[in-house]
């Protein structure tokens with residue numbers, strides 16, 4: 001595989017295969033949403049769009065990063081979401097980095113949204129797809145977020161069938177600026193377990209595939225052969 005690791009602003013053309021990585025916290029949260037029973041996640045372009053979707057579908061669960069605002073039901077925290085029953089629900093997610101990264105590649109034929117909790121399942125999809133050229137979108141800090149880069153590099157190694165010591169990559173993520181800011185309470189809408197939950201390698205057996213459905217970008221779990229549904 002010929003992996004490219006780029007920030008959102010560096011995406012010059014539509015990739016054929018995109019893996020959008022947001023470890024802290026959008027795509028760890030998405031994994032938890034599916035584990036708690038969500039049917040799908042609609043990735044919203046803006047807070048206004050998230051609220052419009054919620055107004056049209058009052059049963060949907062509107063989730064944003066940062067503090068909870070009126071009209072929203074949940075925040076972008078795996079520690080807070082893990083105790084919410086989302087059976088059969090549709091979640092609308094809008095965050096600063098992760099959802100923006102996914103929407104930036106919405107025209108790509110294959111879009112996977114990833115974090116450590118779905119790393120191996122994501123690598124298996126890439127293997128099955130026999131993708132030569134894979135663009136990893138490192139969503140945080142203009143493509144420099146080390147938690148996202150470490151996760152992207154780990155998935156690329158595993159997709160190539162190479163052995164990789166997950167602990168090394170997780171250590172980098174644990175030392176990232178995002179981990180420090182979450183731990184030090186510099187971000188809002190946080191549970192004390194968030195960093196630890198973002199560092200759980202292969203917590204879930206599914207990958208997460210985003211496709212355009214009636215002009216909305218919709219994320220769904222995708223269980224690969226050999227994976228056990230949660």
Ligand SMILES: O=C(O)[C@H](CS(=O)(=O)O)OP(=O)(O)O
Nearest residue numbers: 024025026065095096097098
């Ligand atoms: O919720 C998050 O962790 C971040 C936003 S902030 O940095 O905490 O303000 O969003 P994400 O898109 O999940 O990186």
Ligand SMILES: [Mg+2]
Nearest residue numbers: 022024025140
């Ligand atoms: Mg992030």
